[in-house]
Amino acid sequence: xxxxxxxxxxxxxxxxxxxxxxxxxxxxxxxxxxxxxxxxxxxxxxxxxxxxxxxxxxxxxxxxxxxxxxxxxxxxxxxxxxxxxxxxxxxxxxxxxxxxxxxxxxxxxxxxxxxxxxxxxxxxxxxxxxxxxxxxxxxxxxxxxxxxxxxxxxxxxxxxxxxxxxxxxxxxxxxxxxxxxxxxxxxxxxxxxxxxxxxxxxxxxxxxxxxxxxxxxxxxxxxxxxxxxxxxxxxxxxxxxxxxxxxxxxxxxxxxxxxxxxxxxxxxxxxxxxxxxxxxxxxxxxxxxxxxxxxxxxxxxxxxxxxxxxxxxxxxxxxxxxxxxxxxxxxxxxxxxxxxxxxxxxxxxxxxxxxxxxxxxxxxxxxxxxxxxxxxxxxxxxxxxxxxxxxxxxxxxxxxxxxxxxxxxxxxxxxxxxxxxxxxxxxxxxxxxxxxxxxxxxxxxxxxxxxxxxx
Ligand code: ADP
Ligand code: MG
Numbered sequence: 145x146x147x148x149x150x151x152x153x154x155x156x157x158x159x160x161x162x163x164x165x166x167x168x169x170x171x172x173x174x175x176x177x178x179x180x181x182x183x184x185x186x187x188x189x190x191x192x193x194x195x196x197x198x199x200x201x202x203x204x205x206x207x208x209x210x211x212x213x214x215x216x217x218x219x220x221x222x223x224x225x226x227x228x229x230x231x232x233x234x235x236x237x238x239x240x241x242x243x244x245x246x247x248x249x250x251x252x253x254x255x256x257x258x259x260x261x262x263x264x265x266x267x268x269x270x271x272x273x274x275x276x277x278x279x280x281x282x283x284x285x286x287x288x289x290x291x292x293x294x295x296x297x298x299x300x301x302x303x304x305x306x307x308x309x310x311x312x313x314x315x316x317x318x319x320x321x322x323x324x325x326x327x328x329x330x331x332x333x334x335x336x337x338x339x340x341x342x343x344x345x346x347x348x349x350x351x352x353x354x355x356x357x358x359x360x361x362x363x364x365x366x367x368x369x370x371x372x373x374x375x376x377x378x379x380x381x382x383x384x385x386x387x388x389x390x391x392x393x394x395x396x397x398x399x400x401x402x403x404x405x406x407x408x409x410x411x412x413x414x415x416x417x418x419x420x421x422x423x424x425x426x427x428x429x430x431x432x433x434x435x436x437x438x439x440x441x442x443x444x445x446x447x448x449x450x451x452x453x454x455x456x457x458x459x460x461x462x463x464x465x466x467x468x469x470x471x472x473x474x475x476x477x478x479x480x481x482x483x484x485x486x487x488x489x490x491x492x493x494x495x496x497x498x499x500x501x502x503x504x505x506x507x508x509x510x511x512x513x514x515x516x517x518x519x520x521x522x523x524x525x526x527x528x529x530x531x532x533x534x535x536x537x538x539x540x541x542x543x544x545x546x547x548x549x550x551x552x553x554x555x556x557x558x559x560x561x562x563x564x565x566x567x568x569x570x571x572x573x574x575x576x577x578x579x580x581x582x583x584x585x586x587x588x589x590x591x592x593x594x595x596x597x598x599x
Contacts, residue, residue: 149218154216154217173423178197186219186221190224194292196291196292198225265359266334267335268319268323272316272320272323274324277317280438281432289426290306290317295324297325302398303392304424305423308429309465313467314428318401321399322367333365334367335369340374361391366391366398367399368398368400370403371402371420372409375410375411375412378413384416388419406420433460444474451478455489458490477493477496512560528562539561540576541576541590543572545594554566554569
C-alpha cells in the first residue's frame with residue numbers, strides 16, 4: 145500500500161499555491177489565518193475565524209481549493225470550513241515610539257478604557273444598532289462584514305468599503321459599528337465627508353489645523369459616510385489621504401460608505417481609490433419582498449403599533465426600492481390612522497399612499513419589450529446573436545434594467561437574453577452604469593423606458 149500523504153502538509157502546500165495564484169488582499173483576508181484541524185475520510189476540516197469568512201470561502205473559493213487539494217493528495221476530496229475564532233484579544237496599542245502616536249498615546253489609552261467618554265465626540269446615533277438592523281438576502285454579507293469589523297476593529301478587514309443605493313442602510317451600519325465599538329471603549333468618530341471638508345476648511349481659517357489633524361488621527365475607528373461628496377475636492381482628498389494612511393498604518397479601523405461602487409467614483413484621486421479597494425468591499429442590495437415584510441414588522445413593533453398583516457403586505461409590495469421609503473410609507477399610514485382614529489385597513493393605506501406612487505411593471509418580459517420599442521428593434525433581436533451597435537447598446541440597457549428594476553442575478557439575465565454568459569451581462573451592466581454618468585442621451589432614453597414600464 146502507498147504511504148498516505150500527510151494531510152496537514154497538503155493543506156499547507158495548497159495555501160502556498162493559492163498565495164501565488166490569488167491577488168494579495170484576497171489571500172490575506174480569507175486564507176492567511178485559516179488552520180488545518182483534521183482530515184477525516186477524504187474531508188479536510190479547516191478552521192476559519194468567523195462565519196463571514198466561512199460563507200465567503202464556501203461561495204467563492206471552495207471549488208478551486210478542492211481542485212488543488214485533490215491534485216496534491218491524488219484523490220477526490222471535500223473541504224469543510226468550520227468557525228473557530230482565535231483567542232479574542234484587544235488590539236495592541238501601537239508601540240509608544242511609533243512616531244505617529246507619540247502625541248496621541250495618552251488619549252488613546254485613556255479613551256479605550258473609559259467607555260462613557262467614548263461617545264462624547266463620536267457623533268453617533270445611539271438608536272442605530274446591529275440589534276435593530278433587519279437582515280435579509282440583500283444585506284446579509286455586508287452585515288456580517290460590519291459585525292466582523294466591530295468585533296475586531298483594525299484587525300480583520302481594513303478599510304471596509306460599503307456601497308449601495310440610497311436608503312439601503314449604509315449610514316445605519318456605520319452607526320451600528322460605531323455604537324458597538326464605542327461600547328467597548330474604542331475612540332470612535334462618525335463623520336460625513338462633507339462635514340470632514342467643512343471642519344478642515346474651518347480649521348485652516350482659524351489656524352487650528354494641528355488640532356484638527358490630531359482629532360482624526362487619535363481615533364481607533366473612523367466612520368466616513370457619503371464619501372462620494374469628496375469627489376472633485378482636491379485639498380480635502382489630500383488631507384483625507386494622510387489621515388487614512390496614518391490610521392491604517394497604526395491598525396486603526398476605517399469604514400467608508402458610498403452611494404456607488406469604487407469604479408464609479410470617477411472624480412476621486414487614483415491613490416485614494418486604490419487605498420479604498422485594498423481592504424474589503426461589500427454592497428447592499430434592495431430588500432426583496434420577504435425582507436421588506438420583515439422590516440415593516442420590526443418597525444411596527446418598535447413603534448408599539450399593531451399593523452394588520454394585509455396592510456404590511458400592501459406597503460411592502462408597493463414600496464420596493466429602499467428601506468427609507470418603506471419606513472416613510474408605514475409612518476404616514478400609522479400617523480394618519482392615529483390622528484383620525486381610524487382602523488388601519490388596506491383601504492386606508494391605499495387612500496393615503498396611492499397618489500404618491502405609480503406602479504411599475506417589473507417583469508423581465510415587459511422590460512425587454514419596452515427597451516425594444518424605445519430603440520426600434522425587436523425582442524428577438526435583443527435575444528439574438530447579432531452584436532452590431534444598433535443591437536448591442538439596447539441589449540446592454542436591457543441588462544441594466546433587468547438588474548436595476550427586476551433585480552435579477554447576472555446568470556438569470558443571461559438566460560433571458562438568449563443564454564448569454566453572466567460575465568457578458570456583468571460587463572454590459574457596468575458599461576451602462578458608466579455611460580449614465582457621462583451621457584445625457586442614454587439617461588434620457590432610460591427614463592423613457594422606465595416611463596413606458598409605468599404605463
Ligand atoms: P443610506 O445611508 O444607505 O441611505 P440609511 O442607513 O440612512 O440608508 O437607512 C434609511 C433608513 O432605513 C434608516 O432609518 C435606517 O435605520 C433604516 N434601515 C435601513 N436598512 C435597514 C434594515 N436592514 N433594518 C432596519 N432598518 C433599516
Ligand atoms: Mg446615508
